[in-house]
Amino acid sequence: MLDRNDPSFWSDLFQTILQGAGETLYTVGFSLLFTVIFGLAAGVVLVTTETGGLLAKPFGSRTLGIVINKLLDLLVNVGRSIPFIILMILLIPFTRMLVGSFIGPTAAIVPLTIAGIPFFARLVEIGIREVPVGLIEAAESLGATRWTILAKVMVAEAVPALALGLSTTIVGLIGYSAMVGAVGGGGLGDVAFRYGYQRYSPEYMFAVVILLIVFVQLFQSLGNFAARRLSHR
Amino acid sequence: MISVDRISKSYGSGENVVHALDNVSLNIAKGEIFGVVGQSGAGKSTLIRTINSLERPDSGTVTVDGQNMNLLQGAQLRSARHNIGMIFQHFNLLSSRTVQSNVELSLEITGMDRGARRKRAAEILDLVGLSGKATAYPAQLSGGQKQRVGIARALASKPSVLLSDEATSALDPETTQQILDLIRQLSRELGLTVLLITHEMDVVKRICDSAAVMSQGRILEQGTVEGLLTTEKSLLGQALFPLGEIPLNGNTIIEITFNGVTTDRPVIAQLARTYNIDVGILGAAIETVHGHQTGRTRLELPGSAETVAAAIADLRGQGLFVEVIGC
Known part of the structure; x- marks a missing residue:
């Protein structure tokens, strides 16, 4: 048990929490980066390889389109159905191969990204699906290439939905990052576990919880604000 | 093109x-x-x-x-x-x-x-x-x-x-x-x-x-x-100038399509005067079809077959498009 009358108690708490928050932001930040890159691509491919989609026939083969679509759909479902705590353990060999270790904030990026991609991919899929088909047709009638339609019509029009999806994903990743922290991933989860749970310090526990609430509020509000600003509907 | x-x-x-x-x-x-x-x-x-x-x-x-x-x-x-x-x-x-x-x-x-x-x-x-x-x-x-x-x-x-x-x-x-x-x-x-x-x-x-x-x-x-x-039984003509059901009462019924210049002339009054027919107007629709006054009028022409035939021939002679739709 920590002694809260110790003169350095509060400054230690502050230091520890600050470091934990920094690690959390680092882990979440990088996982988010990879999640957005791969999740966006996966979401776009999910929509476009459907029947009648822009990439329904990659290299002229509808069969290939169907295979890609079904496979990706399956992967996304599998990724989303494995509870994160299990996925994390399952990925230990993979993480070690990629980062050299499965402990620490950098190693935590791997399971977070793997969990984040299917989550964000679904949100991207939903967002892009809401873009009216007529807009794609209009761009086709103007003689646009598939790439132009993808980038300038489908993704550009889905941006407000993507901003909301992004903030939802950040919130999810912050939650997962606390779980990674409990098993050696560092960050606020680690602080809560080591100080709040193992050393019975309610101050550390509260500080972590409050900071997490602040983060979630902040990112959700930012996402909502961005979506509102970006939407001209 | x-x-x-x-x-x-x-x-x-x-x-x-x-x-x-x-x-x-x-x-x-x-x-x-x-x-x-x-x-x-x-x-x-x-x-x-x-x-x-x-x-x-x-x-x-x-x-x-x-x-x-x-x-x-x-x-x-x-x-x-x-x-x-x-x-x-x-x-x-x-x-x-x-x-x-x-x-x-x-x-x-x-x-x-x-x-x-x-x-x-x-x-x-x-x-x-x-x-x-x-x-x-x-x-x-x-x-x-x-x-x-x-x-x-x-x-x-x-x-x-x-x-x-x-x-x-x-x-x-x-x-x-x-x-x-x-x-x-x-x-x-x-x-x-x-x-x-x-x-x-x-x-x-x-x-x-x-x-x-x-x-x-x-x-x-x-x-x-x-x-x-001005085509007989044209769907477009009928849709543009709907004149309703055709009443059949034994008299000759005709439809005249006006086009451009003829709309200005008192065609029906002249017809009644020249042939002494009690022309009945059953329906009429006049529309401006890109700039031209165009229209269709349905008339009832009572009277002997010869008079009616002469009247129709006269109308056609004036360059009007005439359809006989009932008699």
């Missing part, structure tokens, strides 16, 4: 097969405004979408400006589409872009550089009467203004053909007129060939030079609008 030669297209298979297009042929001259009218489900939409190859016919050929559209692929098809603008019932503007930027999309696609795009977009927005709205977003515009943006976007890359897919169907009557007037004016100024599809007879009457009536994938009649109006 546009030539559609015996195209067919069907969807589904077996018992559920739908013949959206059944051996359809059309010829549209350069600078002409051609209207295709029909109920929804008649195949008009499929027809217009084959012109820019958004859909491919199962058989037959579509030729635009000398190019066989069915054979074009990839870059060639895209470049042919730069020459064919299209406007839509629901405008299909990008909500994330301003008016100016929506118009510029069309030029980004053709690869025009930024400065030239700006200049061209401003020019075309001025032409459609929207120069003050360049920085507005589509959501801030009225339906009519949105369609003006649609027209500007379609015409920005200077196409020679404009396809209009029910472009006025979502607009109120007054706005419809303004948009139709604009299309007609632009067609004249820019030498545009226009193919429009609509379910509103009014549209045909207002701006079309020629028209076709479509039903269940077939073209039932086609020709110049004036020609169709």
Whole structure:
């Protein structure tokens, strides 16, 4: 048990929490980066390889389109159905191969990204699906290439939905990052576990919880604000 | 300019097969405004979408400006589409872009550089009467203004053909007129060939030079609008000038189609005076068909067969189109 009358108690708490928050932001930040890159691509491919989609026939083969679509759909479902705590353990060999270790904030990026991609991919899929088909047709009638339609019509029009999806994903990743922290991933989860749970310090526990609430509020509000600003509907 | 030669297209298979297009042929001259009218489900939409190859016919050929559209692929098809603008019932503007930027999309696609795009977009927005709205977003515009943006976007890359897919169907009557007037004016100024599809007879009457009536994938009649109006049992004529049920009471009933000059003359009064017939007017409809007063009047002509025959011959002699529809 920590002694809260110790003169350095509060400054230690502050230091520890600050470091934990920094690690959390680092882990979440990088996982988010990879999640957005791969999740966006996966979401776009999910929509476009459907029947009648822009990439329904990659290299002229509808069969290939169907295979890609079904496979990706399956992967996304599998990724989303494995509870994160299990996925994390399952990925230990993979993480070690990629980062050299499965402990620490950098190693935590791997399971977070793997969990984040299917989550964000679904949100991207939903967002892009809401873009009216007529807009794609209009761009086709103007003689646009598939790439132009993808980038300038489908993704550009889905941006407000993507901003909301992004903030939802950040919130999810912050939650997962606390779980990674409990098993050696560092960050606020680690602080809560080591100080709040193992050393019975309610101050550390509260500080972590409050900071997490602040983060979630902040990112959700930012996402909502961005979506509102970006939407001209 | 546009030539559609015996195209067919069907969807589904077996018992559920739908013949959206059944051996359809059309010829549209350069600078002409051609209207295709029909109920929804008649195949008009499929027809217009084959012109820019958004859909491919199962058989037959579509030729635009000398190019066989069915054979074009990839870059060639895209470049042919730069020459064919299209406007839509629901405008299909990008909500994330301003008016100016929506118009510029069309030029980004053709690869025009930024400065030239700006200049061209401003020019075309001025032409459609929207120069003050360049920085507005589509959501801030009225339906009519949105369609003006649609027209500007379609015409920005200077196409020679404009396809209009029910472009006025979502607009109120007054706005419809303004948009139709604009299309007609632009067609004249820019030498545009226009193919429009609509379910509103009014549209045909207002701006079309020629028209076709479509039903269940077939073209039932086609020709110049004036020609169709003076064709016996013309569907277009009957739809434009609905005179209701024909009463049969033993007297001769005729329908006269007025066209242009003859509307000014007191034809019926003269008829009654010359032949001493108690002419009864059963129905009449007068419309302005792009600039000309055109109309149809249904008359009852009591009297002996000889008198009536002489009266009809006289009317025809005056250059009027007379149909005997009951006796």
